[in-house]
Amino acid sequence: MIFLAQFCQITFVPVSFPVGSYPISIAVSDFNLDLKLDVIVANSGDNTVTVLLGNGVNNITKRIDFPTHRNPRAIAVFDFNLDNNPDFVVTSSTNNSVTLLLGNGIDNLIGQRSFPTGTNPQSVAVGDFNRDSKPDFVVANTGDNTITVILGNGVNSLIGIANFPTGINPRSVVVEDFDRDNNSDFVVVNSGDNDVTVLIGDGVDTIIKQQNFSTGLSPQSVALGDFNHDNNPDIIVVNSGDxxxxxxxxxxxDAIIGQKTFPTGANPQAVAVTNFNLDGKLDSVIANYDDNTVTMLIGNGIDKIIQNQTYPTGTNPCSIAVGDFNSDGRMDFVVANYGSNSVNMFLNMCH
Structure with a gap:
């Protein structure tokens, strides 16, 4: 048990659930529209997506598995065809493609489409890049050092596709409006260059500016949040090399005003951010692949970490996502364990 300033005592109750073979990416959404959060996992070993329907407390009511293309690597959830039902998109590193799976709002799919990407796509993120109020997505391709931007038509197809160069070995991509011009921009982690690339979009179909910023060694994953409470989005990266x-x-x-470095566990592979201890300040949770743990870093809302705690997971945790799974107003998190074919759900008992 940890005492965090005057706000709450924070503990987590872990629950474990089996999924497919070698789960590698995890996301959360209300897949069946019952107002209870569900978990979606991409399984690279058996080429499936597992959906775990939550009961809004601490358990799963149903498990559903859907086939994908070979070697799925990353997953993102959104309403691609604007029918108010969650869909998801999965990258396939073997096929050099992304697969769009359209949900029916209950517990099944109503369609599936694939689109080409660059070589060896690893990460995928969603946004409206050309400001037409229709969801688009962007993919980071490690094989040819590019991102692929795919513009959707709001139904089940695309109206445009473009590739833009990144640094070496882009591993993770996220979307944000960094320069406050109401156009989507991208942040890409370049594992081979030990940096991140910020690509400023024009709100139509191209990039108008590109900036690189140094990180630690071999960065693997990126998240965004307002770390120092100045109402500007900051970039949080985990580095497996150091x-x-x-x-x-x-x-x-489009520039930085400061840089901070904090220790994690061994071989961190993923990071997610939220406010865990109810103090209104951003915290981080990190999946440490080599020591089978997650590290929780509690922020002070300025530029420091005031608590660093570690919790055990399954074998080789590699992906992490946050959400309120038991509907108690406290943020929980889930971790995909690559080596034990499971996910851990950590329920926040902060009080």
């Missing part, structure tokens, strides 16, 4: 988390404090345009 077992650290790098925080890049942004100026709300």
């Amino acid at each position: 077992n650290t988390m790098t925080v890049l404090l942004m100026n709300g345009v």
Whole structure:
């Protein structure tokens, strides 16, 4: 048990659930529209997506498995065809494609489409890049050092596709409006260059500016949040080469005003951010692949970590996502364990 300032005592109750073979990416959504959060996992070993329907407390009511293309690597959830039902998109590193799976709002799929990407796609994120109010997605391709931007038509197809160069070995991509011009921008982690690339979009179909910022060694995953409470999105990166988390404090345009480094566990592979201890300040949770743990870093809302705690997981945790799974107003998190074919759900007992 940890005492965190005057806000709450925070403990987590872990629950474990089996999934497919070698789960590698995890996301959360209300897949069946019952107002209870569900878990979606991409399984690279058996080429499936597992959906775990939650009961809104601490258990699963149903498990569903859907086939995908070979070697799925990353998953993102959104309503692609604007029917108010969650869909998901999965990258396939073997097929050099992304597969769109359209949900029916209950517990099944109503369609599946695939689109080409660059070589060896690893990560996928969603946004409206051309400001037509229709969801688009962006993919990071490690094989040819590019991102692929796919513009959707709001039904089940695309209206455009474009590739843009990144650094070496892009591993993770996220979307944000960094320069406050109401156009989507991208942040890409370049594992081979030990940096991140910020690509500023024009709100139509191209990139108008590109900036690189140094990180730790071999960055693997990126998340965004307002770490220092200045109303500007900051960049949070985990680095597997030196077992650290790098925080890049942004100026709300396209430059950094500070950089902080904090220790993690061994071989961190994924990071997610939220406010766990109810103090209104951003915290981070990190999946440490080599020591089978997650590290929780509690922030002070300025530029420091005030608590660093570790919790055991299954074998080789590699992906992490946050959400309120038991509907108690406290943020929980889930972890995909690559080596034990399971997910751990950590329920927040902060009080």
